[in-house]
Amino acid sequence: MSALFGKVCQNGYVVRDIEAAMKFWTEVMRVGPFFYIPDVKTEWFRYKGADSAVEMSIALANSGDLQIELIQQRNDAPSMYLDHLKQHGEGLQHMSYWTNDYQALYDRAIAEGFVVGHEGQIGGPKGRFAYFETSGHAGTVVEISDISGGKGRFFGHIRKAAENWDGSDPVRLVGN
Template sequence: MSRIFGKVCQNGYVVRDIEAAMKHWIEVMGVGPWFYIEDVKTDWFTYRGVASDVKMSIALANSGDLQIELIQQRNDAPSMYKDFLDAGREGLQHMSYWTEDYQGLYDKALGLGYTVGHEGQIGGEKGRFAYFDTEAHPGTVVEISDISGAKGKTFAYIRKQAEGWDGTNPIRTFS
């Protein structure tokens, strides 16, 4: 438990081949079902304060209370995902903390000296997220994500689908 951010709710893996990564998690790890969005539409996205037209695919599944996120960037736009891959890495890139008081947690982090690496919004004002530039070694980027709106309901649905999952319909497409 982080005394600053609370409990880790998600581990985010940046991968070069999201389909192969889902297959690994399904067949080797037994985790699913996966909810896959091939073309994520952001309302806006910035990298180090500058607008960036990042294109990405994501897949989400739960292992108990922990959500696993797979991210494949589909273009060369500036992002912390691209930085991670360009450094020769693939795998765990960030830990995400969820909040219903996004602005309060965001302001607290900035007040403590954290700097934003990239941030954006998906699905309206209650869909904000920020990745703080905290990577001392791979996997230590901190993300905060607003779950006060539709995203929170979606995440709860994904967790519920993982409970007692029998292995059928392992990849489910979201639009």
């Protein structure tokens, strides 16, 4: 538990081949089902304050209360995902903390000296997210994510699907 951010709700892994990563997680780790979004649509995305046209795929599944996110960036637009791949290779890139009061948590983090590395919005104003630059070791980037809207309901659906997952239908396509 973080005194500033609360409990870790998600571990995010940057991968070069999301299909291979989903196969590993579902067949070896037996975590699933994954909800796969091959072409994530962000309403806006900024890297270090400048607009960036990031194209990415994500896949989401739960292991108990912890959500696993797999992220494959599909282009060379500036992002902390590419930074991680260049500096550390594939692997755990961030820990995400979820909130129903995004702006208050965002403002507290900024007041505490955190600096936004990249941020964006998916699914309207209640779908904001921010990744804060952190030093230390690979995998310690902090993300905060607004779950007060549709994203929160979607995350609840993913959690529920994992509760009694029997290994069938391991990858479920979302969107398109």
